[in-house]
Amino acid sequence: MSKLLFFHPDLNNDSFFLSEEESKHLTRVLRKKNGDTVHFMNGNGIEAIGIITGDHSKQVQIQISERIEHPLTKKYKFHLAIAPTKNNERIEWMLEKCTEIGIDEITFLNCSNSERSQLKLDRFSKILISALKQSKQFHLPKLNEQVSFETFVKQKQHQYSNKFIAWCESDLASNLNNKMAQLPINQTTELIFLIGPEGDFTAAEVALAKSHYFEPVSLGKNILRTETAGIYVCSVFANHFQ
Amino acid sequence: MSKLLFFHPDLNNDSFFLSEEESKHLTRVLRKKNGDTVHFMNGNGIEAIGIITGDHSKQVQIQISERIEHPLTKKYKFHLAIAPTKNNERIEWMLEKCTEIGIDEITFLNCSNSERSQLKLDRFSKILISALKQSKQFHLPKLNEQVSFETFVKQKQHQYSNKFIAWCESDLASNLNNKMAQLPINQTTELIFLIGPEGDFTAAEVALAKSHYFEPVSLGKNILRTETAGIYVCSVFANHFQ
CATH class of the missing domain: 2.40.240.20 (Hypothetical PUA domain-like; domain 1)
Structure with a gap:
């Protein structure tokens, strides 16, 4: 037992x-x-x-x-900033999965195309703790209150050496896999990744992010749901820094 | 609309x-x-x-x-063989997510540590179709009946150029990220990946897989739930062949 x-x-x-x-x-x-x-x-x-x-x-x-x-042995620090889905269950699954796979900080973003949703942070917190115990980890991810997209992007413009924004317009965005190849893996790498709501970020939001040093990247041709994109990015980073 | x-x-x-x-x-x-x-x-x-x-x-x-x-433009063919979780909802989420991200074939495995579960393949099939439409894809993954681990491993021993089995004993398994670096991305690459039940594969199962040309790989230090491991591997492959 x-x-x-x-x-x-x-x-x-x-x-x-x-x-x-x-x-x-x-x-x-x-x-x-x-x-x-x-x-x-x-x-x-x-x-x-x-x-x-x-x-x-x-x-x-x-x-x-x-x-x-239990010292933190991960070679990277990953902050996911994501628009909450309307359906709470989808957020909860994403939080569970991202915690299992490995994440350091999560912020919910209020975007132009965001659906109105009531975030139950107390409940989310319990999900993080449970996933942490289940996956035998000892460092709880930090969970932040919801903040507006604009405020967040401006706050972070001089933090994190690697800043990305997911964008479905794959012709105009870099390929995430190519970006990964350029990331150093021999030191503590700081990553921040923005993921938009169903309906994606608006062109104005992408422009704002770009002007604050976030680089648009595509997650491929398939249109992923918001929560799927969160788990996808988390998995790709975990594997890269394994 | x-x-x-x-x-x-x-x-x-x-x-x-x-x-x-x-x-x-x-x-x-x-x-x-x-x-x-x-x-x-x-x-x-x-x-x-x-x-x-x-x-x-x-x-x-x-x-x-x-x-x-709509021709299939993916550069790889991925067959996931996975032990079903006891909780049907977890399998269903995994099927939805793997379909969105991109997968070609799914087989459910009956392993030594498998929990008994009734698989509702008709229902699973509807989930695949719905996820396919949602992610704007036109190629439906093939969904197979449950088979015994032994039968499956023996059947596949001379198929698929890249055969892996996930194993939590990270000291004895290769690192998935290192394996990925060796995979060609300029041709159609065939991959098959075995993921075990809660409680993992037994040492005997890993030995059987090894003797049939499956290579044990570790998904990192964190202990992932079965369905999380499925989504994780799917994401890593999709990104690698993006």
């Missing part, structure tokens, strides 16, 4: 209490008792081995016995 | 009738009438422009006015 792994953002203290929900889950569902071992991760590279020192079903107490540091 | 595109496997005749379901959809929901234009695809590269010559709500008659051939 694989080890029990809980998420606990603050692992600085040697002793702490779990929430009522977690305490109930641990004692009533998993039948854990005083002396049993539980692993924790803080989403920032630290894993801690904890011993149950108080098994009250509403307030389990944990004593940390050991901390293990 | 984008053109109306229907799937009709046989477009050889100049005149044909639609099924009752399609006829009802066309006349009652889409309000189409005599003289209106409908596009059809046969999933084998042919698009046909049809005119409604009989608008009975149970039996619409179509007259083909023109046929357009």
Whole structure:
């Protein structure tokens, strides 16, 4: 049986209490008792081995016995900025898949052709944690509030050495595969990638991005859905820097 | 508004009738009438422009006015053989995503660690057609019945110039990215890729595949779910041969 792994953002203290929900889950569902071992991760590279020192079903107490540091070994840093799909389920799948494959930061963009959607960031956050645990990683991607396309592009113009914007007009955009061949893989490479809504970015948005040092790239001839494009780019980067 | 595109496997005749379901959809929901234009695809590269010559709500008659051939321009042929997940929804998402990104053939494998699952091939087929139309492609991937791992590996041992099996033991497998660098991109490259169930392939299965000319490759350090691995490999190949 694989080890029990809980998420606990603050692992600085040697002793702490779990929430009522977690305490109930641990004692009533998993039948854990005083002396049993539980692993924790803080989403920032630290894993801690904890011993149950108080098994009250509403307030389990944990004593940390050991901390293990998992340094970030990825050779690249990837920030995906993407227009949310109208359908929440599609965003959630994308978040799960991108986290499994490997991503560092996600920002939702409000674009000209964006559909209005209510983003449930709390729920999204739980999906990231669950995918992180499932794929045995220890660094939680950063999830940002939705921001307007214009604000984002202007903010990032002097950050990230490699900035791309996906564009369906394949005749006017570079080929992603050719771009990849030019990316260094012997150092920490910073990448940012913009993906538009169903209906794509407008020509004005692409022009704005270009004037702020984002390069238009095509993901090929097939028209990918927004969430598919997110997973696609994530996979291509992960493989390139494998 | 984008053109109306229907799937009709046989477009050889100049005149044909639609099924009752399609006829009802066309006349009652889409309000189409005599003289209106409908596009059809046969999933084998042919698009046909049809005119409604009989608008009975149970039996619409179509007259083909023109046929357009869409040759397959992809530089590779990719056959994914994958253990179905227990959860049907995960398979369905994978089928949709792989079809959008580009795939030629899919076989479901029955492996030692496979969960028992009922595969709804009729439903899967509809998902492929829908994803094909959505991504503006004209070649439908071939979807095969489930076969045993052993049978499949033996059948394919002398087919496909590039045969891989995904293996989580990254120390014992080649790196997929290194393998990709060696693949020719100036000709039609045939690829077959085996992806195992949750719990991975057994050592015996990997050994059997190796003795039948499949090479073990690792998809990186992160442990990907089965359906994520399918989409990942599909994306990496599509980008490589873009």
